Amino acid sequence: MTLKTLMSGALAAALVAGPMAAAAPAQPKEMFIPLLVYRTGPYAPSGIPIANGFVDYFTLLNERDGGINGVKLTWEECETQYKTDLGIECYEKLKGKGPTGAAVVNPYSTGITYQLIPKASVDKVPVFSMGYGMTAAADGRWFPWVFSFPTTYWSQASAVIRYMAQQEGGMDKLRGKKIVHIFHNSPYGKEANPTLETLARQMGFELTLLAVDHPGQEQGATWLQVRRINPDWIFMSGWGVMNQVAVKEAASKGFKMDHFIGNWWSANESDVVPAGDGAKGYKGATFHAPGTNFKVHADLFKFVYDKGKGGGNKDAVGEALYNRGLVNAMLSAEAIRTAMTKYGNKPLTGEQVRWGMENLNLTEQRLEQLGVKGFTHPIKVTCEDHEGNGPVLIQQWDGKKWTIVSDWISPMRDVVRAKIETAAVEEGKKLGYAMRDCAKEK
Amino acid sequence: MIYREAGQFRTTYASDQAIFPIPQDRWFVVFAAVAAFVIPPLAANEYWLQAVLIPFLIYSLAAIGLNLLTGYAGQLSLGTGGFMAVGAYAAFKLTTALPQLNIVVVFLLSGLIAAGVGLVFGIPSLRIKGFYLAVATLAAQFFLLWLFNKVPWFVNYASSGTITAPNRSVLGVIVTGPNATASVRYVTALALVVVGALVAKNLVRGRVGRSWMAIRDRDIAAEIIGVRPLRTKLLAFGISSFYCGVAGAELVFLYFGSAETLAFDITLSFLVLFMVIIGGLGSILGSFLGAAFIVLVPIFLTNAPQAMGLSLPVALQKQFELMVFGGLIIFFLIVEPHGLARLWQITKEKLRLWPFPH
Numbered sequence: 001m002t003l004k005t006l007m008s009g010a011l012a013a014a015l016v017a018g019p020m021a022a023a024a025p026a027q028p029k030e031m032f033i034p035l036l037v038y039r040t041g042p043y044a045p046s047g048i049p050i051a052n053g054f055v056d057y058f059t060l061l062n063e064r065d066g067g068i069n070g071v072k073l074t075w076e077e078c079e080t081q082y083k084t085d086l087g088i089e090c091y092e093k094l095k096g097k098g099p100t101g102a103a104v105v106n107p108y109s110t111g112i113t114y115q116l117i118p119k120a121s122v123d124k125v126p127v128f129s130m131g132y133g134m135t136a137a138a139d140g141r142w143f144p145w146v147f148s149f150p151t152t153y154w155s156q157a158s159a160v161i162r163y164m165a166q167q168e169g170g171m172d173k174l175r176g177k178k179i180v181h182i183f184h185n186s187p188y189g190k191e192a193n194p195t196l197e198t199l200a201r202q203m204g205f206e207l208t209l210l211a212v213d214h215p216g217q218e219q220g221a222t223w224l225q226v227r228r229i230n231p232d233w234i235f236m237s238g239w240g241v242m243n244q245v246a247v248k249e250a251a252s253k254g255f256k257m258d259h260f261i262g263n264w265w266s267a268n269e270s271d272v273v274p275a276g277d278g279a280k281g282y283k284g285a286t287f288h289a290p291g292t293n294f295k296v297h298a299d300l301f302k303f304v305y306d307k308g309k310g311g312g313n314k315d316a317v318g319e320a321l322y323n324r325g326l327v328n329a330m331l332s333a334e335a336i337r338t339a340m341t342k343y344g345n346k347p348l349t350g351e352q353v354r355w356g357m358e359n360l361n362l363t364e365q366r367l368e369q370l371g372v373k374g375f376t377h378p379i380k381v382t383c384e385d386h387e388g389n390g391p392v393l394i395q396q397w398d399g400k401k402w403t404i405v406s407d408w409i410s411p412m413r414d415v416v417r418a419k420i421e422t423a424a425v426e427e428g429k430k431l432g433y434a435m436r437d438c439a440k441e442k
Numbered sequence: 443m444i445y446r447e448a449g450q451f452r453t454t455y456a457s458d459q460a461i462f463p464i465p466q467d468r469w470f471v472v473f474a475a476v477a478a479f480v481i482p483p484l485a486a487n488e489y490w491l492q493a494v495l496i497p498f499l500i501y502s503l504a505a506i507g508l509n510l511l512t513g514y515a516g517q518l519s520l521g522t523g524g525f526m527a528v529g530a531y532a533a534f535k536l537t538t539a540l541p542q543l544n545i546v547v548v549f550l551l552s553g554l555i556a557a558g559v560g561l562v563f564g565i566p567s568l569r570i571k572g573f574y575l576a577v578a579t580l581a582a583q584f585f586l587l588w589l590f591n592k593v594p595w596f597v598n599y600a601s602s603g604t605i606t607a608p609n610r611s612v613l614g615v616i617v618t619g620p621n622a623t624a625s626v627r628y629v630t631a632l633a634l635v636v637v638g639a640l641v642a643k644n645l646v647r648g649r650v651g652r653s654w655m656a657i658r659d660r661d662i663a664a665e666i667i668g669v670r671p672l673r674t675k676l677l678a679f680g681i682s683s684f685y686c687g688v689a690g691a692e693l694v695f696l697y698f699g700s701a702e703t704l705a706f707d708i709t710l711s712f713l714v715l716f717m718v719i720i721g722g723l724g725s726i727l728g729s730f731l732g733a734a735f736i737v738l739v740p741i742f743l744t745n746a747p748q749a750m751g752l753s754l755p756v757a758l759q760k761q762f763e764l765m766v767f768g769g770l771i772i773f774f775l776i777v778e779p780h781g782l783a784r785l786w787q788i789t790k791e792k793l794r795l796w797p798f799p800h
Contacts (some may be wrong), residue, residue, distance in 0.1 A: 001603055037756060039755075039756055039757035039760070040757050040760045040761060044757075076758040077755075078756065079744075079756040079759070079760040081760070084698060084701065084702075084704070085497070085697075085698070085705070088492070088697070089493040089494060089697075089741065092488060092489045092492045093745075096489075097490075110602075111604075111702055111704065114602065114604050114606070114700045114702075115698055115699050115700045115701075117700075118606065118619070118620030118700065119532065119620055119699065122620050122621060123619070134602065185591055186603075186704055187602035187603055187604045187702050189603060190602055191601070191602060191607070193601060194601045211591075231502055285455055305443040316772050390529065395572055398682065417559055425603070430606055430608060431606070431608070431609075431619075431620065432608065432609050432619070432621075
């Protein structure tokens with residue numbers, strides 16, 4: 001209790017002293033962003049690059065531009081180990097920090113996202129689950145506080161199926177083919193299943209769902225089944241140590257690696273390097289380019305790493321998941337910038353940032369200004385659509401680095417959006433939400 | 443001096459058999475219970491209630507449950523996580539099927555369902571003992587979680603496989619779900635744990651508890667003096683699982699808000715077992731002390747460097763926390779193998795003689 005007494009004592013002192021010091025300096029021009037990270041535990045190989053990419057971009061904004069429109073960004077990392085109970089503790093600890101509270105929270109775990117979604121509307125903190133979390137929440141009419149742009153698991157699954165069809169020579173060529181989905185047995189891994197099932201019915205391919213239990217080191221039985229089925233394509237939703245094991249297993253079973261596609265959480269350097277040459281040809285989905293050939297990376301080296309302020313190792317800049325963190329930080333920053341056009345260049349509350357996220361319109365022109373031309377796709381978020389329907393790229397591992405091997409593949413919006421809308425009603429009703437009228441939002 | 447029983451004469455059987463025969467103890471416990479109901483909801487902020495006190499209370503209830511089974515009846519169990527999961531999923535199914543049902547009733551009913559499952563998994567305890575029984579209960583842990591993960595009916599066919607606590611109110615006050623305030627959830631958890639502890643304390647003082655302890659200390663001797671092993675052991679499994687089931691339901695409804703089976707995996711079973719061992723086997727107070735140790739110390743260690751003005755990288759801080767925490771566990775087990783409850787007892791005995799030890 002001592003800490004509490006100390007804190008409440010300090011708070012009381014501040015409350016008393018506050019009005020007395022009338023000429024005291026005004027509220028600092030700072031905005032606080034909580035960072036839920038996992039740099040330890042079985043998911044650390046995936047968690048570390050993301051966290052570094054995140055922090056580096058915010059450091060870059062502060063160092064190069066003095067923050068966003070003069071408002072400095074502050075943040076605090078909190079270790080979750082990808083565990084849901086630690087996630088709650090971190091969230092409760094950080095949500096009220098900074099002069100205006102948490103601006104936006106990035107849970108970086110589908111499990112933690114599911115826990116934070118009900119709290120978001122109560123605490124007025126937007127949840128930004130970029131390309132993960134609850135897909136149904138992409139319907140902004142039911143879930144005003146949750147954002148999953150640039151794209152969702154369902155869109156991704158449909159885009160990957162489209163890619164497979166393209167490789168086979170046309171949308172009707174998948175008929176009769178065998179596709180296996182290997183997934184982490186958790187809300188995250190299961191997320192893509194309903195879409196795959198629908199597509200299997202519509203396009204006539206044979207789908208087998210194979211679950212791998214947490215943490216995913218033991219996959220012998222799974223791959224025995226894969227061998228028996230002898231599929232034409234494998235799609236994988238893995239995370240952490242599961243990915244490395246799966247890639248190794250596939251390589252040792254002699255599966256055609258270029259017919260093995262991981263989702264965007266299953267295609268990082270750390271996933272393929274342990275399998276050595278066997279991983280050559282392995283593919284992964286993504287929504288941004290790998291590597292460091294962009295202006296933003298040059299700036300990162302110049303303003304962050306050369307000044308010794310980098311979050312991690314210089315060599316790790318440009319890894320797939322590092323760039324993921326970078327994109328996530330950039331989208332968060334742009335949402336804040338959008339909100340500032342309405343509320344002014346001052347520290348914003350979570351509620352104001354929510355408006356910014358909902359009205360985000362990242363054009364090709366703006367991407368060029370940010371130094372990320374060709375790095376990621378333009379995006380427009382609306383009140384109805386919190387996903388932005390972003391297209392997907394396929395990258396391939398050549399033994400040394402990832403290279404993009406496809407054009408932007410658009411998801412099957414006609415299939416996915418209808419499913420999202422049905423699911424949103426269901427999930428929204430569970431939480432006692434009502435649908436809002438987007439025509440009245442401005 | 444303050445804590446002295448000299449001159450306190452117990453003249454009736456009732457006063458001699460009271461839970462706290464010494465008035466100082468009695469008043470202290472009553473005062474502490476009242477303070478626990480009044481002070482935190484008024485004084486503590488949301489972080490303290492939501493992230494520290496609520497989990498402490500819920501884990502205390504689970505630790506009491508396991509302590510009845512392992513500490514009193516001597517049956518080692520690693521199925522705690524599984525039984526808690528039964529409680530959680532049962533509560534979810536019950537409250538979504540019958541939204542009108544009072545949520546506290548739902549908690550108790552899901553405790554009963556968990557008790558039923560516990561009875562089934564307790565049957566092998568008649569034939570196997572000790573570590574072998576621990577392995578048999580491990581089967582419960584893995585089987586139950588596999589079942590909840592495999593059969594979509596348990597999660598009402600949600601594609602993600604998560605269960606979410608809906609808004610439910612008691613007497614017009616929202617108790618569970620996102621709109622329930624932290625104070626209300628805290629008071630609910632506290633009320634359940636106070637009642638649970640009181641019942642448990644009375645159980646272990648009476649015939650049931652005595653037969654458990656007889657079985658624990660030497661089962662053959664117990665059988666000879668007329669304790670029926672099957673009934674006694676199964677009762678221990680049933681009642682223990684009831685507590686764990688209620689705690690599991692609370693874990694999802696009052697703390698997590700939404701959960702998947704991973705929240706109840708084997709680490710949870712170990713965590714509760716460590717609480718019981720560190721707190722003190724065969725002690726209700728020990729369950730609270732153990733839960734406090736396991737829940738509060740890591741949080742304290744995470745926040746300590748920052749409170750002292752040190753800013754360490756989070757990964758280092760986490761590793762530092764794990765090392766210190768592990769060190770503390772070893773330290774306490776060496777200093778007092780009988781747990782924190784025993785330390786408390788020694789303190790009381792010293793206090794009795796203070797300030798004139800002879």
